Amino acid sequence: MRFWLYSSLFVILAGAASGQQASDSVAPEIGGTGQVATSQAVAEAQARKAEGRPVEAQDWMVVAAHPLAVEAGAEVLAAGGTAADAMVAVQAVLGLVEPQSSGLGGGAFLVWWDARRGAMTTLDGRETAPLEATPRLFQDEEGQPLQFYDAVVGGRSVGVPGTPALLQEAHERWGARPWAGLFERAITLAEEGFAVSPRLSASVAGDAERLGRFEATARYFLPEGAPLQPGARLRNPAYAETLGALAHEGARVFYSGEIAKDIAATVQDAPGNPGMLSETDLALYRVKERAAVCAPYRAYKICGMGPPSSGAVAVGQSLGLLAPYDLAGFGPESPEAWRLLGDASRLAFADRGKFLADTDFVPVPVRGLLERTYLENRSQLLNGGAALPEAAPGAPEFDHALNWAMDAAIELPSTSHISIVDSFGNALSMTTTVENAFGSRLMVRGFLLNNELTDFSFRSHRDGVPIANRV
DSSP states (O other): EEEEEOOOOEEEEEETTTTTOOOOOOOOOOOOTTOOOOOOOHHHHHHHHHOOOOOOESSOOOEEESSHHHHHHHHHHHTOOOOOOOOHHHHHHHHHSSSTTOOTTTTEEEEETTTTTTTTEEEEEBBBOTTTTTTTTTOOSSSOOOHHHHSSSSSOOOOOOHHHHHHHHHHHHHHHHHGGGGGGGHHHHHHEEEOOOHHHHHHHHTTTTHHHTHHHHHHHHSSGSOOOOOEEEEEEEHHHHHHHHHHHTTTTHHHSHHHHHHHHHHTTTOOSSOOOOHHHHHTTTTEEOOEEEEEETTTEEEEEOOOTOOOOOOOOHHHOOOOOOHHHHHHHOOOHHHHHHHHHHHHHHHHHHHOOTTTSOOOOHHHHHHHHHHHHHHHHGTTTTOSSOOOOOOOOOOSSSOOOBOOOOOOSSOEEEEEHHHHHHHTEEEEEESSSTTTTOEETTTTEEOOOOSSSSOOOOOOEBBTOOOO
């Protein structure tokens, strides 16, 4: 079988029938101490990408945001593991070497394609709000929204982490290799240390003031009061100990007992901005299987993660809006093609801001948002040759007579992504995050806690109309 995977991240390719493997890494950092060296195989992959050709592999492929994480996944795949096995190894290492983006203290959405069954499964391992959270969580005493970082930094923004439970759920469903062995590479790296990348160093330097507010976080990222330097060897024995507990006792050790007590205490005792996450919240956490959302695009059926993720709906809408236009005919350097792509995304995100939320609590018109006639009518807004002066939400068919106001949530670049295809033909796609870079900035047991709750709208209403994405 042959697979194609486009990415600007790190790539490891499986060799062809000869069995020879090419295990290499492509680093986003350019120059500087700690830069990851590239081998001949990766140089060839980079050349193919520069020429607009896809990177190809015959047997398996793993893509992630750091070479050490990719190597961990490659070892698992080369030993006959599944994409689910490799994902566990990759995520365990990412939480160490790219802690600003994802980790045990965060959450993830996972899409799985089962080659044998010819079926897709999507798992929701995202963070959940504490039982005591209310729609006024991020408002001051007068009901006004807090400033973004006043809400983010500290315990108030921390939701119940879902990543450990998701790792185990995926492994129990689709794993083939022993669970404990999947953490070995990450534990070794945490104990022996790894070279700080220029990207991590720059991220720490850019956030030093906020990281420095909490003793445990400052001690790790700002040794002797200065940001980590590129190439410095960084060890994390506390993280190794946490991974060891997960490896030997499973995810339950994270959601009860001493680790859960430490998480709850760290959140509730956060100086200046305590939160309400409790041991009960942790004990009640469960991963949820969600229905995949699919949409047609010309000869294809595009499927992905449904609500509470907005991903598949937004992508399906964007493609539906673009379907009447010959983007290939415009060419990749065409400003008109760029305008169409940009405005289609703006229209999709306008609908996203008004209608998308957690379907466990809010009805979402998924079918109406992806209905062909609705998108055909909306696509006419793209005619005219000039960028839309305003991208307003539409009026999709809705089973519920409800009116929502526009979301007021603030979004900044963050998160990480893992894409894996194994030798059995299974495919895994997982977006994993602690939300904002470095999450809440609270560190416990060697990992950072998320600030996922600030993904909710800080306002609960606008002009008297409720916002769907409120807490």
